[in-house]
Amino acid sequence: MLIGIIAISFSSIFIKWSAAPVSVQGMYRLLFTSLLMLPFARPYTGAAAALRARDWLLLLFSGCMLALHFLLWMGSLSYTSVASSTMIMALEPVFIMLGAYIFYKEKTAAAAMLGMAVAIGGVVLIGWGDIGISPDNLKGDLLSIGGTAAVAVHLLVGQKLVIRMPSYLYSLIVFVAAAVVFAVYNLVMGISFFHYPSKEWGIFVLLAVVPTVFGHILFNWLLQYVSATTVSMNILGEPVGASILAFLLLGEQLKVLQWAGGLLVMLGLGVYLYTGRKKTAQSETALPSAS
Known part of the structure; x- marks a missing residue:
């Protein structure tokens, strides 16, 4: 989880x-990630052959939602700051929690909800001094909200699919599907596929290796062991890491309230994860006596 948080914090910097x-950044990010994963996919061919038509449709849908997430969220960074965009992205657990309750009847303990509230409050402080009322900032905010909703759907579908298939196979198929969606989008919009300087190709590779391989793939793997809500809570750490990196590498200034918000995020995240871990431990203890 810690590795994943650090890795995804670099995403907004590279963008x-x-x-x-x-759309080109997103396409090559997912394409290069898929190419890195392909040499290790042979052990999963049997699992792929066993997938049902409904599974393939859900995988395609999840890939479309991932592509939409990248298109909207990455686009938001052209209009607003790293702190603002990642602060809004941290509302993802709210979307996840509601979706998990509606579709999976998954309940959240009161203490965990308190931790979530504290963390989200901290994220609000991080971006408080950075959210403006100009048309550009508003457009960036709306794009980030749309991207947040899309990735929440992607994670909820993923939670359902990784029960029946290896997370590695799930990640590979979804990344390929999302890359194809981006390719079609770029083709329709007449966006060039190849005419970019070497610096851009280096950034495409960095986007694939750092935030995708060590971020999204790790989070997909975690879906086998923890709920989508818990995985999404870890993304609350991204505004902290991204804001610090933006300060160091992009010169984006942080105010005292934003530093205080970072501490609240980590506190709330710790409360949420501790509550979830305690609940899991209690369940595992109860199983032997129940049997």
Whole structure:
């Protein structure tokens, strides 16, 4: 979880460094990640052959939602700051919690909800001084909200699918599907596939290796062991890491309230994870006596 949080914190930095269209960044990010994963996919061919038509449809839908997430969220960084965009992205657990309750009847303990509230409050402080009322900032905020909703759907579908298939196979198929969606989008919009300087290609590779392999793939793997709500709570750590990196590498200034918000995020995250871990431990203890 810690490795994943650090890795995804670099995502917004790489995106800010790039001058390429966000749809091209997203396409090559997912394409290069898929190519890195392919050599290790042979043991999962049997599992792929056993997938039902409904599974393939859900995988395609999850890939579309992932592509939509990248398109909207990455696009938001062209209009607003790293702190603002990642602060809004941290509302993802709210979408996840509601979706998990509606579709999976998954309940959340009161203490965990308190931790979630504290963490989200901290995220609000991080972006408080950075959210403006200009048309550009508003557009960036709306794009980030749309991207947050899309990735929440992606994670909820993933939670259902990784029960029946290896997380590695799930990640590979979904990344390929999302890359294809981006390719079709770029083709329709007449966006160039190849005419970019070497610096951009380096950024595409960094986006694939750092936040995707060590971020999204790790989070997909975690879905086998913890709920989508818990995985999404870890993303609350991204605004902290991303804001610090934006300060160091992009010169984006942070106010005292934003530093205080970072501490609240980590506190709330700790409360939530501790409550979830305690609940899991109690369940495991109860199983032998129940049997």
